[in-house]
Amino acid sequence: MKRIYLHPLPLRIWHWVNALMVIFLIITGIELRLPGIAGLSANSTALLVHRYAGWGMVISCVFWFAYNLINGNLKRHYIIRSHDVKGILRQVKFYLFSIFKGEESPFRRSPEGKFNPLQKLVYGAIMCIFSGVLVVSGVLFSDILFFRRYILRLNIIKMLDAVHVIAAYVFVLYLVVHIYMSTLGPRVFSHIKAMILGYEDEADEPEMIAVYEQGPDEPGATTALVSSENTVACQECHTEGEGTNIDG
Amino acid sequence: MGQHDEKMEMIEPAVRSFSLNHPCSRRQFLKVGGISIIGISALGPVLARGEARPLIIVEQAQGIVVADPVKCVGCGRCELACTEFIDGKASPTLSRIKVDRNLNFGPKGVFALRQGQGNWGDGLVIQDLCKQCSHPVPCADACPKDAIVVVPPSNVRAVDPEKCNGCKICLRACPWEMISFDPDSNKATKCFLCNGKPKCVEACPAESLSYVPWRDLRNKAPHRMTTTAVTLPGKAEACQECHLAGAQKIVGQGIPKFFGGVKAGRPSSLRGSGFKWIDMVGTALLSIAVVFVTVHGVLRGVVKR
Numbered sequence A: 001m002k003r004i005y006l007h008p009l010p011l012r013i014w015h016w017v018n019a020l021m022v023i024f025l026i027i028t029g030i031e032l033r034l035p036g037i038a039g040l041s042a043n044s045t046a047l048l049v050h051r052y053a054g055w056g057m058v059i060s061c062v063f064w065f066a067y068n069l070i071n072g073n074l075k076r077h078y079i080i081r082s083h084d085v086k087g088i089l090r091q092v093k094f095y096l097f098s099i100f101k102g103e104e105s106p107f108r109r110s111p112e113g114k115f116n117p118l119q120k121l122v123y124g125a126i127m128c129i130f131s132g133v134l135v136v137s138g139v140l141f142s143d144i145l146f147f148r149r150y151i152l153r154l155n156i157i158k159m160l161d162a163v164h165v166i167a168a169y170v171f172v173l174y175l176v177v178h179i180y181m182s183t184l185g186p187r188v189f190s191h192i193k194a195m196i197l198g199y200e201d202e203a204d205e206p207e208m209i210a211v212y213e214q215g216p217d218e219p220g221a222t223t224a225l226v227s228s229e230n231t232v233a234c235q236e237c238h239t240e241g242e243g244t245n246i247d248g
Numbered sequence B: 001m002g003q004h005d006e007k008m009e010m011i012e013p014a015v016r017s018f019s020l021n022h023p024c025s026r027r028q029f030l031k032v033g034g035i036s037i038i039g040i041s042a043l044g045p046v047l048a049r050g051e052a053r054p055l056i057i058v059e060q061a062q063g064i065v066v067a068d069p070v071k072c073v074g075c076g077r078c079e080l081a082c083t084e085f086i087d088g089k090a091s092p093t094l095s096r097i098k099v100d101r102n103l104n105f106g107p108k109g110v111f112a113l114r115q116g117q118g119n120w121g122d123g124l125v126i127q128d129l130c131k132q133c134s135h136p137v138p139c140a141d142a143c144p145k146d147a148i149v150v151v152p153p154s155n156v157r158a159v160d161p162e163k164c165n166g167c168k169i170c171l172r173a174c175p176w177e178m179i180s181f182d183p184d185s186n187k188a189t190k191c192f193l194c195n196g197k198p199k200c201v202e203a204c205p206a207e208s209l210s211y212v213p214w215r216d217l218r219n220k221a222p223h224r225m226t227t228t229a230v231t232l233p234g235k236a237e238a239c240q241e242c243h244l245a246g247a248q249k250i251v252g253q254g255i256p257k258f259f260g261g262v263k264a265g266r267p268s269s270l271r272g273s274g275f276k277w278i279d280m281v282g283t284a285l286l287s288i289a290v291v292f293v294t295v296h297g298v299l300r301g302v303v304k305r
Helices: A009-033 A045-071 A073-078 A084-096 A117-141 A145-154 A157-181 A190-197 A208-214 A221-225 B002-018 B026-050 B077-087 B110-115 B138-142 B169-173 B199-203 B233-239 B255-264 B276-304
Strands: A002-005 A199-202 B063-067 B148-151 B156-159 B180-182 B187-189 B209-213
Touching: A009 A045, A009 A157, A009 A190, A045 A073, A045 A117, A073 A117, A084 A117, A117 A145, A117 A157, A145 A157, A157 B276, A190 A199, B077 B199, B138 B148, B138 B169, B156 B187, B199 B209
Parallel strands: none
Antiparallel strands: A002 A199, B063 B209, B148 B156, B180 B187
């Protein structure tokens, strides 16, 4: 096991501020959607909270995009390359089947590429398409005289509304899965802890053989090197049970 | 035969002038056909608009009277001018600009005393003026007789005295209590900017009042009271031509009321309208996702053990 610094501080702050706003937006959004917006007065709490959180969301999305673009994160973490296409299928297969067999994820994270191909696809779609659609249609809703004129003239408010709601449903759908997937780490809260502290525990590549070949300087050093987790990697070559008393 | 040709020579120009039986190319046929189809289909909404449809004001007002409290001396000449010129009598309670009622204690009334505004407080005299509200116009939406109408060219919201029946609902609907009521004629009345030449502005000796292009002052002035107005059911249905389908009543503020609203759902009269299928598909997908995630989690726990 090694600890790698995956999530830089600005992104961690962004993530949790964004999460708070999304929760507000979803709660007030349901309140606006289910009983209907037509009968609400212009200064009802739900409408105001939705509006201000929405403007916060605009800022947050712009920040996210600008930060990741300038940092090169967008290029590093989000662009799907040709070899990732197979990785998406492999990842889906892992989450649907092999995770029950206790296998490790086929993807190894590093600061150079912290998302697996499936994450790349989903996060990219959510941030670039669905958040974009939500934010743009939301801004169009927000009673700006300039847009209002055209919306009334073209009579597209129902269409905008449908687009906004569909994107919102996709977002909530994603959120359910996102929250569940955050518990798939080594421990239930380890991914969430990583999102707060920035350090993610990552299983090593099976490199034990290379360490062993150097030869221990002193007796006993090997036992220190081979920690209990890594003996699993040993067993890929050795027979089972051999690793436990490897210097025995 | 000769006679027949003569006849045809006479008939042909006549027919051509009516452009019946005229040789018609395919292009012309499609053109005329298309135009008439569009025209006839456009007739539907046009004719439907002729029916008694609840009036919803969407147009933006062009002008507004604004006041500078610092310059105001509280002389009340604006109120005099307002009622003198429009109603032919001096009656400050009927005035559409309201200075007198705020003169001593400001909009918060007597209980604000020296903490308030006006001559007993900070000395500022606060003028209450019609905000010429943009789209959801509270007074117009509450009027059961559609008596509050838009008058071009300044798109001012004015009471149509022919339609007003003096029910006083609009008096409770305005968040700033700006609608006046004339007991003599039993009609409500409100600021209509004197059709673009406000008499109060002309009468102001302190240059406190000015007539300017419309700006949104609705969020600048605190509400005087909680509005008891509810958008009328017929109008709320008309709202749904632009907005989402939904209930007519204010669903309320606060989490308990929110859950009440969710539980009650949409009123049965509107259940068929709106984008219900989006909600249906969305809810179905969401429940599938939740069930899937739960099963996945449980399976994982079982297998690990």
